[in-house]
Amino acid sequence: MRDKCDACGLDYKFVDTGDGPAVFGIFILGVLCVGGALIAEFKFGVPWWMHIVLWGILTPVFTVFLLRFLKAILIALQFSNKAEEGRIAKE
Secondary structure, X not given: OOOEOOOOOOEHHHOOOOOHHHHHHHHHHHHHHHHHHHHHHHHHOOOHHHHHHHHHHHHHHHHHHHHHXXXXXXXXXXXXXXXXXXXXXXX
């Protein structure tokens, strides 16, 4: 990420999404990909090689777009809720 916003000058040092986008992405893509594979198998009866081609292409493409979206959502939530690292006393 950049150090600050070019338009408004907001400092991005507060951003700490950690592994949150990856965890949410695993849950969302797991449901979508496994559900899609089950539908493709039992409703359409696609061969095994078609599963490899279909899910080998769709899963990485969905992952790239979903992770960017989820990271943006978590940064926006962190900013709007003024979330920061916990402290016992104000310094």
